[in-house]
Amino acid sequence: MKKVHYQDIVAHVSSMCEEANFELGEDVMNAFQSAVREEKSPMGKEVLNQLIENANIASAERVPMCQDTGVSVFLVELGQDCHIVGGSLHDALNEGVRRGYEEGYLRYSIVDDPINRKNTGDNTPSIIHVELVEGDNLTIHMTAKGGGAENMSRLQMLKPSDGLEGIKEFIFETIKIAGPNACPPLVVGVGIGGNFETCAYLAKKSLFRPVGERNSNVEVAKLEEEFMSEINQLGIGPQGMGGSTTAIDVKVETGASHIAALPVAVNLNCHASRHKKVII
Template sequence: MCQDTGTAVFIVELGQDCHITGGTLTDAINEGVRKGYGEGYLRSSIVHDPLNRKNTSDNTPAIIHLHLVEGDELTIRMTAKGGGAENMSDLRMLKPSDGIEGIKKYILDVVRVAGPNACPPLVVGIGIGGNFERCAYLAKKSLFRPIGIHHSDPEIAALEKELISEINRLGIGPQGMGGTTTALDVKIEVEACHIAALPVAVNLNCHASRHQEITI
């Protein structure tokens, strides 16, 4: 049990033939967050301004990633992303010459430095490619994939399995108490990138991996 009610993060796929009436989709999502967190008596965890730290008191605004897709359906995926693990996440612009070994070393370093502070056992989300902001999104997106479901590309899936074994050999264990279960799973999403770049982002998720999805 954890007091952190997280940041409401949404990945939304809006069919180009789906029409929203009576207001904006963003407003509707935020109203759902406001109502859900309120009726659930969940802690108010969002501040309006990161400088003055005034609480919004209703966990809005949500972070919404909106994608236009074919069809007439609306798919909404939501996660309540905990702040402790988010604080221990990281992004680095590696050199292409660092290669896969450099990527693995960086990921292991991030988990090692996080230690108990990200509330393991973890789900480790990794974004490789894109650019600075896209790489971070890929890492976040990977966390929406259910535990135990590996990447469709066999090479990426093999890297996921290799990394979870290496992470669990770090010996951090649940809540940093030691053991062989530091991570429950590793998720990787990849995307095209510039010839001079190798962006890698590591988005850590605590053991409270909370997700929901609906298609309308």
């Protein structure tokens, strides 16, 4: 049984929070570079170049790439032969967020109660999903999820007879409603199947995959390519200024569902697609 100490988790998470906000991942930067080459709209190209410049300044000056430093969302894969000592996993993740946001001078974006809306003052509590897996590793995926894109995300309980056409219609309608408000170019996370709550989780989970990585299921990978191509024909473009780069990637995760159900969830991620991963 491997032991992982509470303080190790805190230290890793603290630095993940800072790195996520200061350093846009290589996958996203590569997608921007390739979009600049392919974008036909001069305004779209200009916006993409500005996003690259913005990310470079953030990295060089160790400042957040966006004023919205996001909600810390974790997907934790906890090996069943891994034992966390010195405190609880949830406390360690929240303490890491507390430290990272304070030491990195990152904006606190969490209110304690959705009605009274008092800022908690340390960017906690985080949103934490834990999956129990084989082995003794503790893998922590973290994203700093922006509010603008999250606000434009949607879920619909379709009928099985709506089929693939109904799924596509819902996805494209969501992107059109979002327009510039989700800060495109987007990474579009799509959950298909499961039930009401797991469908939303599938969409969120898909966003933890690196940009450019296709689903390992060939049929689902084909859907990702197809959705991406059609989304990029909507003309919304970078920051909604027009162009062919509305999305830099589309991710799809699917799950088994009830015979009477076809839930679909679309979780949007903005151009500040900040995700980090550590294996302890």
